[in-house]
Amino acid sequence: xxxxxxxxxxxxxxxxxxxxxASPAPQFFGAxxxxxxKGGVDFVVFQKDSCAEVVRLGYLTRAERAPVPQLMxxxxxxxxxxxxxxGSMVTGLPGDTGEAKFRLTC
Numbered sequence: 001x002x003x004x005x006x007x008x009x010x011x012x013x014x015x016x017x018x019x020x021x022a023s024p025a026p027q028f029f030g031a032x033x034x035x036x037x038k039g040g041v042d043f044v045v046f047q048k049d050s051c052a053e054v055v056r057l058g059y060l061t062r063a064e065r066a067p068v069p070q071l072m073x074x075x076x077x078x079x080x081x082x083x084x085x086x087g088s089m090v091t092g093l094p095g096d097t098g099e100a101k102f103r104l105t106c
Contacts, residue, residue, distance in 0.1 A: 031046035050105070081106070082105060
């Protein structure tokens with residue numbers, strides 16, 4: 001195996017996994033799943049009790065990501081019928097627009 005073929009495998013694996021659809025974080029296993037489109041962006045929302053996780057689907061350029069946090073919040077509220085607790089958004093990485101968790105008031 002050449003160095004490039006190993007690198008290619010590492011690049012293909014995340015693409016393959018992304019094509020399989022969104023999966024919840026372990027604490028959201030068994031959660032209710034909703035699919036929502038907001039502002040032309042597709043999201044999957046997982047709700048469990050008074051918490052929600054939202055996963056953005058598809059690729060966006062850096063410039064296209066700016067409105068995503070607000071779209072995520074709107075997607076969670078539409079999918080769950082609950083209000084997002086202000087300031088409760090938490091992401092795995094600072095500024096990440098691929099996934100976020102919210103607390104809810106229902």
